Amino acid sequence: QVQLVESGGGLVQAGDSLRLSCVVSGITFSSYDMGWFRQAPGKEREFVAAINWGGTRLNYADSVKGRFTISRDNAKNTVYLQMNILKPEDTADYYCAAVLKVGSMWKNFLDAWGQGTLVTVSS
Numbered sequence: 396q397v398q399l400v401e402s403g404g405g406l407v408q409a410g411d412s413l414r415l416s417c418v419v420s421g422i423t424f425s426s427y428d429m430g431w432f433r434q435a436p437g438k439e440r441e442f443v444a445a446i447n448w449g450g451t452r453l454n455y456a457d458s459v460k461g462r463f464t465i466s467r468d469n470a471k472n473t474v475y476l477q478m479n480i481l482k483p484e485d486t487a488d489y490y491c492a493a494v495l496k497v498g499s500m501w502k503n504f505l506d507a508w509g510q511g512t513l514v515t516v517s518s
Contacts, residue, residue, distance in 0.1 A: 397421040397507045399491050404512035407481055415476040415512055417491030422505070425469040430494035430501055431476045433487035434511075442501040444476060445494050454501070459485075481516045488513050 403415040415431070430445035444465040445454040453465055464477040474491055488511035495504040 397505050399509035401491055401509045401512040404514045406515045409518050411481050412479045415489055417474045419472045424472040427493040429474040431491050433489045435487040445501055483516045483518045486516050
């Protein structure tokens, strides 16, 4: 059974940076593409970024392109999200997941979510 544990969120000011981490267990981590999603209060969960199993292909939502960087360490079963130049609209709970691209949409491949980590950006 896959388990995902996100960490690294917090309260920051606009323009600051944060790095989120997600430790994954229960699967052969290096075999899966991984991604980050976020859910703001009152809104649906949305795709943020994805990285393929080997770390060679990266994809980003337009809203974070140029500010966020996704990476992974297969030896540590961990996926990261470096977030720079944070904006108040980045405020959300952030979740990682194994992902699969279906058409133009990124989906949670294993239908498993962690508890998320809250990022709050003040203006």
